Amino acid sequence: MRCDELRQPIVQLYLPIAEIPVNIFVIFGMxxxxxxxxxxxxxxxxxxxxxxxxxxxxxxxVSVATVTTQVVASSASAVISYWRRKAIDFKLAIMLLIGGVxxxxxxxxxxxxLQSLGQLDLVISLSYVTFLGxxxxxxxxxxxxxxxxxxxxxxxxxxxxxxxNWIHGLPFKMRFRQSKLYVSxxxxxxxxxxxxxxxxxxxxxxxxMMVPALIYLLRVPTSVVIGxxxxxxxxxxxxxxxxxAVSTQTVDIVxxxxxxxxxxxxxxxxxxxxxxxxxxxxxxxxALLVLGVGLRFAIDLLLTPKDLYSIAIITGAGS
Amino acid sequence: xxxxxALMVAAFLAGFGSGKALHAEExxxxxxxxxxxxxxxxxxxxxxxxxxxxxxxxxxxxxxxYDLVIIVEGPPQEVTTRRKxxxxxxxxxxxxxxxxxxxxxxxxxxxxxxxxxxxxxLLDKHRIGLNHLNLAIARRSSVPLSERDDFRQAFLRLRxxxxxxxxxxxxxxxxxxxxxxxxxxxxANIPVGTYKVKSFLLHQGSxxxxxxxxxxxxxxGFEQVTFNLAQKMPIAYGLLAVFLAIFTxxxxxxxFKKD
Numbered sequence: 235m236r237c238d239e240l241r242q243p244i245v246q247l248y249l250p251i252a253e254i255p256v257n258i259f260v261i262f263g264m265x266x267x268x269x270x271x272x273x274x275x276x277x278x279x280x281x282x283x284x285x286x287x288x289x290x291x292x293x294x295x296v297s298v299a300t301v302t303t304q305v306v307a308s309s310a311s312a313v314i315s316y317w318r319r320k321a322i323d324f325k326l327a328i329m330l331l332i333g334g335v336x337x338x339x340x341x342x343x344x345x346x347x348l349q350s351l352g353q354l355d356l357v358i359s360l361s362y363v364t365f366l367g368x369x370x371x372x373x374x375x376x377x378x379x380x381x382x383x384x385x386x387x388x389x390x391x392x393x394x395x396x397x398x399n400w401i402h403g404l405p406f407k408m409r410f411r412q413s414k415l416y417v418s419x420x421x422x423x424x425x426x427x428x429x430x431x432x433x434x435x436x437x438x439x440x441x442x443m444m445v446p447a448l449i450y451l452l453r454v455p456t457s458v459v460i461g462x463x464x465x466x467x468x469x470x471x472x473x474x475x476x477x478x479a480v481s482t483q484t485v486d487i488v489x490x491x492x493x494x495x496x497x498x499x500x501x502x503x504x505x506x507x508x509x510x511x512x513x514x515x516x517x518x519x520x521a522l523l524v525l526g527v528g529l530r531f532a533i534d535l536l537l538t539p540k541d542l543y544s545i546a547i548i549t550g551a552g553s
Numbered sequence: 554x555x556x557x558x559a560l561m562v563a564a565f566l567a568g569f570g571s572g573k574a575l576h577a578e579e580x581x582x583x584x585x586x587x588x589x590x591x592x593x594x595x596x597x598x599x600x601x602x603x604x605x606x607x608x609x610x611x612x613x614x615x616x617x618x619y620d621l622v623i624i625v626e627g628p629p630q631e632v633t634t635r636r637k638x639x640x641x642x643x644x645x646x647x648x649x650x651x652x653x654x655x656x657x658x659x660x661x662x663x664x665x666x667x668x669x670x671x672x673x674x675l676l677d678k679h680r681i682g683l684n685h686l687n688l689a690i691a692r693r694s695s696v697p698l699s700e701r702d703d704f705r706q707a708f709l710r711l712r713x714x715x716x717x718x719x720x721x722x723x724x725x726x727x728x729x730x731x732x733x734x735x736x737x738x739x740x741a742n743i744p745v746g747t748y749k750v751k752s753f754l755l756h757q758g759s760x761x762x763x764x765x766x767x768x769x770x771x772x773x774g775f776e777q778v779t780f781n782l783a784q785k786m787p788i789a790y791g792l793l794a795v796f797l798a799i800f801t802x803x804x805x806x807x808x809f810k811k812d
Contacts, residue, residue, distance in 0.1 A: 248595040248741070250776040251783060255596050255741045303794045310802025315809075356645045472795045479791025483783050487794050488593075494798055498805035535643045542638075543707035548631040548651060 251486035252296045258492060260290065265304065265496025272308045272497070273504025274511075275460070275520045277441035280305050280471075281362070281527060283493070284438065292489070299478035299485045300493070302471045305439050307494035309468040311501050316461030323412035323458050327465040329419060330444075333426025334433075334470050341434025342477075348435075359531050361436055365443065366528030373446055373521035380514035413454045413462075421452060430470065439467040442524055446517075456513045578619075579607045580754040580762040587766070589739060590773040597741040600625070600768065606731045606754060620664050620671075620755040621725050622681055625737045625768065627658030627717075628746035631691060634708045650704040653691035657744045658717050659683065660737045662724045671758040679753060679760070683709050683720050716740040745770050 246255045264286050272279035280301050287297035316322055348354040404418035425447055433440035444463045448454040454462070479485045508516060585601035602623055631653045638647035663670065667682035676685040688705050696704060712718035717740070725735045748768040754761045772780055783790045 246594065246596045246741075248591060248593050248776065250772060250779040253742070253744065303798050306795055307798035307801045310799045311805045312802075314803060314806040356643075360643075472799075475795050475798070476788065476791035479783065479794060480787040483787055485783070485791065485794050487779060487783075487790070487797070490794060491797065491801070494801045498802055502805055502809040537644075539637055539644055541711075542636050543704070543711060544635050544637075544646070545708055545711050546633050546635070547657075548633055 247488065247492070249292075249296075249486050249489050251484060252292050252489060254291065256290075256292070256489070261489065261492045262496040264290075265493035266500040267496075268304075269308050269497030269500025270504040270507075271500075271523065272305075272441075273312050273501035273506075274508045275442075275445070275504075275516060275523075277439070277445065277463075277520070279308060279441075279497075280438035281366070281436075281442060282523075285527070285530070293484075295482055295484040296486050296489070299475075299482060300490045302439075302474040302478060303485055303487075303490040304493040304497055305471040306468060306475060307490075308497040308501050309439070309464045309471065311498040312505050313461065313464050313468050315502070315505050316464060319461075321457055322461035322465050323410055323454070324465070325408075326410045326413055326415075326422065326454070326458075327462045329408070329422045330426035330429075330462075330466045331469055333423035333428075334430030334466060335473075336423075337427035337430025337432075338434045338470065338474075340427075341431040344431075345435050358436055359535055361432070362531040363528050363535065365432070365436075366524050366531070369443060369446055370521050370523075370525035370528055372450075373517050374525060376450075377514045377518035377521055381518065384512075384514065410454075413452075413458050415452065415454060417452060425451065426466070433470065434474070439471055441467050442520070445520075460508075577608065578754060578756075578761045580621075580752055580764050581605045581607055582623075582750070582752045582764045582766060584750060584766055584768060587768055589743075589768065589770045591745065591771065591776055592774055593776060595741060597739055597743075599736045599738050600750075601734065601736045602750065602752070603734050604732070604752060604764075606733075608731065618664070619761075620669075621733060622661065622663040622667075622670060622753040622755070623725070623735055623737070624681065624749075624751045624753075625658065625660045625739075626656045626680075626749045626751065627744055627770075628656075628748070629654045630657045630744075631655070632708065634704050634711075636704070636707070648695050648700075648704075650694050650696050650701065651691040652688045652705075652708065654689060655686070655708075657746070658739075658748065659686070659712075659719070660739075661720045662735045662737060663720075663722050664725050666722045667720060671755055671760070675758070675760060679751075679763075681753065683713075683718060715742065717742070739770070743770055745772060 245258050247258045247261075248255045264283065268279040268283045268286070271277065271282065283304060284297050284301045287301065288294050292300075313322070345354070348357050404420050406419050407416055408419045408422075409416050425444070429440040429444050429447070432438075432443065441463050444466065445459055448459045448463065449456060475485060511519075582602055582604035585603075589598055589600070604621075604623075606619055606621075631651060632655050633649050633651045635646040635649040637644045639645075640647060661667070661682065667676065667684070670676065670681065673685075676682050677687060680686055686709075688708065690701070694701075709718060725733050727733050746769075748770060750766045750768050752764045754763065771777070782793075
């Protein structure tokens, strides 16, 4: 087990809910690294942190629930810095949130169903591979094309106000001044709903899906996208923390606090660095990161496991 | 050292005090502590078990050595063991077996190897040895009968890897011909609850005497307060976590605003 490597004297901290000791600096470092990426790309970072915690020996249920709390801290810190720069479209964020809450409630139902069938892990792994692979691939392709266009000196027209796709033909239009958009609320609610649904089933905030969807489907300006996405994640993950605390009692406040202190510091540096990078460069880096995590899950599914057997406590001490 | 001596004396006195024993030989044991408290710096601990084989003055001395077994057993659990199999090219959990009434912790120390202690019936009856734990299958099983033993062996192997199950023959130290001492390491990942410390005195495959003591493993201080809050007031605990998270985020943004 990997947690044996973390077991050294002096720096050990016993987690009251996870019921194991961990190396405080390793956890702090993980929080910092993921926080940096979260500030840089405007993602919650849940899809990176949850697997990291599980690989370091923390029970999966505790990992999933505690990461939601860490994402709250990380996104709160970033939301404030985007708020100061007035880079949040609140109207758009609230519309996404309405869709998100509806999607989440449906997600909880599917989550329970899959858990009773005993195939939740498989669905999570397959979904990670599918979504991370697809989104990472699309983003990689698009960002390379954008960078090449810029390099060859072609005129970059990232956003043409007059450009329309099928989404702009839908009814119930609403004006989002901050994003300079006039679109139907149907795709906005739908997007929030789908991501809320997937986020609940997969135990992630869904920022890495939200950001590209807002850019490519709704054509929200890149400058507003990250702040808006983070604002929506902040509220979704706050409610997820309370739901996890009530239903599974697996939120480890000591683990969360260690992660979030590392995370908020990392997020500040990330947000600052993000301002100095071009949009297409950011998207290329995020694409590579997303593809990397997707690949890791794919390898786990395809390679012969080191140990075919695994054990899980159902009831009794330590469950 | 003084504490050790005091325990030895206590063990002696207890031994002489129980003269009305049915057996000619009686086993007396004592633990170095009956409470293991888990705090934020807990990284595992050792418990020391002392004992004495008290012999009736009138009894004939037996030929050959006595055998001793000491078992520290954690509170019971129900555990599912799963095995992955290939399905459409992908490795998935395909077969599973659930064992009921399995100890969450099982550490055995003995004078000789478990197989040399006595008959299979005796070992099974008292759950002496990892292969005599009687891993009973709960509910329905998806595993064919011929493969059930593979699941048992895998379960025992994984638990040993976690440091929660162990069998250590030859680890009991005799201080005099009748007094002994051994220590059982409790790893950091032990579950909380009430443990049983069972001691058996055997001679040529027959059980002469046994004792059972309780050992409590519990969280104390901050760890206990946090755990209780999470269990008894989950909404308050959840809101506290959210508040703490937002506060941390806000604090960081205030600190970093200056530069």
